[in-house]
Amino acid sequence: NFMLTQPHSVSGSPGKTVTISCTRSSGNIASTYVQWHQQRPGSAPTNVIYEDNRRPFGVPDRFSGSLVSSSNSASLTISGLKTEDEADYYCQSYDNVNHLWVFGGGTKLTVL
């Protein structure tokens, strides 16, 4: 089984840009899609990125996803930060050898 490692926390000021990384421990990050979920305090998660870089309907284009092959990682970038973006963010990918879903440990985004 592989693991997905995220930074515990990141922060940014309103209007600025932050990037959250998600590093895969083994196997190629590009071998299965990466998803990103946002979880505001006291709420259920909501999907903000699927298939590495696609946004569900209704998610603003301030949210973007990408893969960084050199570090075997995925990234979630949020531009034009708003206070409403303050939340926990989780990356997710599929282990198609063992047939299980893997979540990263989550990153707490603080908008200062």
Added chain:
Amino acid sequence: EVQLVESGGGLVKPGASLRLSCAVSGITFGSYSMNWVRQAPGKGLEWVSSISASSSNIYYGDSVKGRFTVSRDNAKSLLYLQMHSLRAEDTAVYYCARELLSFDYWGQGTLVTVSS
């Protein structure tokens, strides 16, 4: 409007059993794989189990394998999680989620507390 509503959570003693339900509306339930995901208090998300649309493919996370059983009733648009031999470390909010390219719809969760 798509809705996923979990129920069945509560306070149980270690070793007890509990069955969770997830009622789904607003989609053709029988066309999609479904998943259970849990979140211990103050912790991150942990995938628990998945079941394919026809129930032909079922998978579990290592921490629940052999103790939990997932099932579904497509005629009633219901997803279930039967939990046996519950442990303190199973204490969590349990979410059901539809799987379509991602986990695109989530319920609000039901809290399971395992404590003596």
